[in-house]
Amino acid sequence: MDTFQKAKDHFLAGIQKLESGALEEAEREFLASLDLAPGRPSTLTNLGATQIKLKKFSAAKSTCKEALASDKNNSEALLNLGLAYKETGDLITALDSFKQALMLDPKSSKAWSNKGSALRDLHRYEEALISFDRALDLDEKYYEAWTNRGLTLNDLGRHNESIQSYAEAISINRNYVDAWFNKGSIYLALKEFSQALACFETAFEINPDYEYLLGDLVHSKLLIGDWKDLDEKLLRLVKQIEYQEPVSTPFPMLSAVDKPELHLATAKLWANKQYPRNTSLPVIPKKNHSKIRIGYFSPDFKDHPVSFLMAELFELHHRDEFEIFAFSLKADNAGGVVRKRLIAGFDQFLDVENKSDQEVTQLSRDNEIDIAIDLSGYTQFSRTGIFAHRAAPIQVNYLGYPGTLGTGYFDYIIADPTLIPPTHQCFYAEKVAYLPYSYMVDDSKRIASEKILEKKDFGLPDNTFVFCCFNNSYKFNAELITSWAKIMLKVPNSVLWLSENNKDFKSNLLIAFSSRGVDPTRLIFAPRVELMEDHLARYRMADLFLDTLPFNAHTTALDALKAGVPILALTGEAFAGRVTTSLLKAINLPDLITNSREEYESLAVELVKTPNKLDEIKKRLQINLVESPLFNTQIFVKNIETLYKKMYEQYQEGLAPEHLTI
Template sequence: IDPNLAEAWSNKGVALKELKRHEEAIAHYDKALGIKPDYAEAALNKGATLKELKRYEEAIAFADQALSIDPNLAEAWSNKGVALKELKRHEEAIAHYDKALGIKPDYAEAWSNKGVVLNELQQYEEAIAHYDKALGIKPDYAEAWSNKGVVLNELQQYEEAIAHYDKALGIKPDIDWVFGDLLQIKMKTGSWSDMADFLDIISKKVMASEKVAHPFSLLALSEDAFLHQKCSEIYAQDRYPENFALGLIPKTAKKEKIRIAYFSPDFRNHPVSFLTSELFEIHDRSRFEVFAFSLKKSPIGDEMNLRLRKGFDRFIDVESMSDKEIAQLARELEIDIAIDLSGPTKYSRAGIFSYRAAPIQVNWLGYPGTMGAEFIDYIVADKIIIPEIHQHFYTEKVAYLPDTYMVDDSKRVASSRVFTREECGLPENAFVFCCFNNDYKFNSNLLDGWSRVLHSVENSVLWIPENNKSFKINITTEFERRDINPLRIIFSQREELMADHLARYALADLFLDTYPYNAHTTTVDSLKVGVPVLTLKGKSFANRVASSLLNAVGLPELITNTEEEYEALAIELAMNTKKLADIKLKLASNRLSTPLFDTPLFAKNIEAAYTKMYERYQANLQPDHIFITQSEF
């Protein structure tokens, strides 16, 4: 009827945006603005669509255009705040939300969005106050309920967090990622009712390409490597899709020294740094320049951070920079190989790699699985972690190291402190099974097996971390349901010093591994101090790590393949004192002679892998599976 009806062009753009047809939506907004250049809502809508596409600078430009036409457009102030938050310009974002709220005090979305920034700044109480304000205005605002749940989770107020996630899902059952977040908290607190139904729902939603769960939460629920891959691909496509805003990365000439850069939010007292610190120090400086991109500031005085700053050729704090700015900096520094040490875990910044920060990009150590992103070229593993027949479950090509994919810091040793069983609450003459794994790795099926072991080994106890109050209460109840006296479950308190924690291990007789998410760093810890680890090898990366480590220390006899075999061996080792003593003697000997704790050997292995990656790149060859053998250096 009227081809020049700007409002119709803009409204159609809004509908197209909701259908995720973003480029078409932008074309319609452009048509509206061509007809009516002073159409503030069309500029606002185009900016919102560009924000969805993660083109944040352009989104800001169109928010500014809308505000130049109508300075009282609260939505434009808020939308610009969202884009500024994504660019890590937090104070500016807060100022823009305040401007929006000054114009429109009952703007629930702006209250909630400001709460998100305050949460990122770890101003948790203020964040909660802002979410409460949003919910007071709009009680059915599902995102505000889930956002408040996130903060309550950070504050370890788990029961309240669960209630808030439940509320969000009750209002909006298909709200992105919240179902998985809820399940993760249930795992952390040992709240396992209906867990099988939860997993079934998540599995079906993942297979239907729905945004239901973060990849990390699935690792402890299922050993289905295909499900893990699919979930990672969905997450990567939504959170950090490939981005060509910086253009194709220029080909660099071959250098005398390969520039490798490690990216991590965990350059502090954290398991990733406990394992890697010596590696960074002993990299061959005649062949490599070694950079650190620190994605999150550490606490003042953090001893590990102080050590790491000396261990790199250059240590760069980039927390306040946007993903795009960090990728641009890496390009300017001509980084050849960028290694992501976190994957899709807490505080990670995988979006950096979506801009192609380096010609070669690698997933190693921090995340036990595929990142599901086409722009990550390699995943570092070994043949136990990823058998060749499993390669199709990984978006990356596999760089196979000869012994194990995991490194350790040989300087990390037990303190001289002598712990007594009495001070740790352990009976003097009982056999002590232990498991110092994280709370979310425990599950109902595992406790069934452990209970059968405890029933068979009468004079035995199980020593596990308290983790959190809800976990302790629920785990105790779960064991009681299996007719295990609560006095046989001994909860350990956190030791402030890692060296003291390692010394405390000496009180244990046998470490019982979890499945389907194994002990990783905790396996290294246990073997390092002479406590054997019994594991069950499964089908996924996360479920094969302990097997890799046991193989690398020459103890394959502690790797089992079925639950029945696992339980039978646990019972046998507890009852047969000579057999266990022989294994401990073998471990004590092997610890000094096998590859697991040979950090210089590991450095040579991974440097050989980096070199092969670089040689392929210089020869204009696409990434492909790489196999490193000891004979190569």
């Protein structure tokens, strides 16, 4: 057999392996073919495509460039080169490659679609939409383009059109999991949780190992209080995370399991795959500023719990020592009062929603930000990619996300000794910067209204003990409901006051309590209250807040205490399950902290049956609201600024980040 034929045989074997998904074998076959017949453009092009699928992006770039050196009109090689650049975060170069491919082949629907994807990642959504529409004009059956179009429409807030695009993709290929998953994600964002769950369950039937699907499926079930078959799903979720399989984004894990080691593993898997460290920008040169420049990054500079808590902190920062910048990752289309206050409270307020991650990073560097603080973590509309590019010499994870981000480029997480005891530091990728008392700040201007309220205004019966919990529905679970049912059965003259959350949750919860022997009429559901001062005022109708685990009340717990309502805590292992315990220690009410379900249930009943004890706790709470440091914003500002100075000194001295205390 001559050399040419051997090369051809290896090439054809490579094509066969590539089509069957045996990628490593395909790569070997293409390399063997090139050893015998170097420089063949078709072999190099297919090798580049294989290396992209194998995520060997550096090798793929070299291969594609070699293919183009042999044939400068190789549009397929240009497409592959663009994909390799896109996957490594160099979106401008990727876009240029796709444009060159289109110059060679303007009727390539694939090139138009890839161009649209690059434009979308650059936050140039309207241009991206034009590209996807062009791809679909050329091939109306191109279901991947329909799905990418759906993603872009969602970015533009055109949710119904987005859902329709996914429906088009599904009508062409019912087994296209991406479309089912993305359709479910939109329903999730729209708070149409049952429809989201239906999409995720269909996707799970098609491919139960689809990346990040199982976590969202579990989260959707928790959101509507559908706990049937949940134990089986949770067991699978835990095992797959333990086997290093990317089956959940980080946030759903916080309410799924109380295991900080699994939260770390999930965050690492997510960060390494979605937001790896990006070194395309140069190392930041060291500067020594007379005032430390603090950049707060958030999509929640609006009517949102993060801003409700932090508004006064931004205002009280000492301007003789600090310059304070806001990087707003999302506009406030509602034009709320909080946004206006925040804009006034920063030295500079930068709206960066329509900038790419790299552009935001460069803007931060241009402003010579010393400490970049991410206030969103892995919550909705977060932009971790900004920090992957290194927005500042010091990068900090604080407040918005109760756990580690699992990266190698966040230097610190701000916490307190209760949230992350020294023995738990190993579960955090960041070094821990410890605040005394509690990590949570509050705005002292956030006060309850003076309206005269009565229980009947909220459908609550008089002369009845009112347990309450205004937590989000995903924080509830079957084990918790069993504990609450036991408590209520032992305290017959009581009701449970809950946030309405959503209609499916309400319906499922009524069934759950009824099946445990509790009359469902004893559950009173509270609709959303628009004004914060009215929300705080209505807490006065409650006698005792019952907390959740593995995901505690956070802002909700602070609200309850601020309104004078004691909160019964059950301490967990992970950050999300230790927040209420932290708050109770900070306000000097340790007698409300429990460490087992049995202790939790027993203390709840005891507090009802010994009203003098509960009255004494309420009196102490009222005194401690004034005397303890928890609600003293001035003390908090001083403490967090001391931490910032320590971080800055550590950096200026050329030392690596280390655990900090003050």
